[in-house]
Amino acid sequence: MSISDLDPVIHAPKRLGAMAVLAGTEWVEFGFLRDHLGVKDADLSKQMSALVEAGYVKSRKSKVGRGGKTWFTVTKAGRSAFDAHVAALQSVVNQSTV
Amino acid sequence: MLYTMENRTQVEAAAELAELKNLEMVGFVEAAKDPLWVWPVIGLLAGVFLASFELESPVVSIVATIAYVVGIAVLVGTVVHRRRVQPRVTNMPASLNRLFLFYMLGVAVVAAIIMGLGFGVSFILAGIVAFPLVSVGGIFYHVRWRAAVSELATS
Known part of the structure; x- marks a missing residue:
């Protein structure tokens, strides 16, 4: 593994942050992600659409609350991509200690 | 301190890994903030559910079962929607995994005690015993969870 193995879809900081939150959870609500990543609604919406399009994230709407809420979960492919990305980062870190 | 390009990448990668680890924890951190009053509510629901079997009435048992299932579903749904995140229960950090297994073992022991009381003595007694056991056991688990997450x- 090297820096060239870093996944371009999730390498962008906001998408990577969203993937990290999703990797530790079963389901996450849109507003929770927005608050923890410190991004605007439109920006997060764009980032999450890219992850959904890549097949790394699934979304569903719940009817609870005004206008409903959008919840996200990481897919098997998304978890594998995130784990591989973390492994690639770890190998970059380990190179300094060899 | 000046970094070579290679070292700079390594330093950045280490910082990124630390940040990712923090973000992976946010679901567990949020779950640790759940209110403790949910445990006495679960205990009360379980107690009433068990005690209802003393009447030996199929209608009462069916109504009590539906009330118990709906009550737990509403409680869990309310808590999850309030916190806006559901942490995973598989591949948890080792300390949380141990705690969760300990909790499951506790649930099995408590279930065995109250079912034994129910079938052996009285379902009213089982319901009365279930309330404090579930409440105190749940709060004990929750406080331990908070400490483990904080650590x-x-x-």
């Missing part, structure tokens, strides 16, 4: 978040 992980600061490590």
Whole structure:
């Protein structure tokens, strides 16, 4: 593994942050992600659409609350991509200690 | 300190890994903030559910079962929607995994005690015993969970 193995879809900081939150959870609500990543609604919406399009994230709407809420979960492919990305980062870190 | 390009990448990668680890923990941190009053509510629901079997009436048993299932579903749904995140229960950090297994073992022991009381003595007694056992056991587990998450978040 090297820096060239870093996944371009999730390498962008906001998408990577969203993937990290999703990797530790079963389901996450849109507003929770927005608050923890410190991004605007439109920006997060764009980032999450890219992850959904890549097949790394699934979304569903719940009817609870005004206008409903959008919840996200990481897919098997998304978890594998995130784990591989973390492994690639770890190998970059380990190179300094060899 | 000046970094070579290679070292700079390594330093950045290490910082990124630390940040990712923190973000992976946010679901567990949020779950630790759940209110403790949910445990006495679960205990009360379980107690009433068990006690209802003393009447030996199929209608009462069916109504009590539906009330118990709906009550738990509403309670869990309310808590999850309030916190806006559902942490995973598989591949948890080792300390949380141990705690969860300990909790499951506790649930099995408590279930065995109250079912034994129910079938052996009285379902009313089983319901009365279930309330404090579920409440105190749940709060004990929850407080331990908070401590474990706090330790992980600061490590």
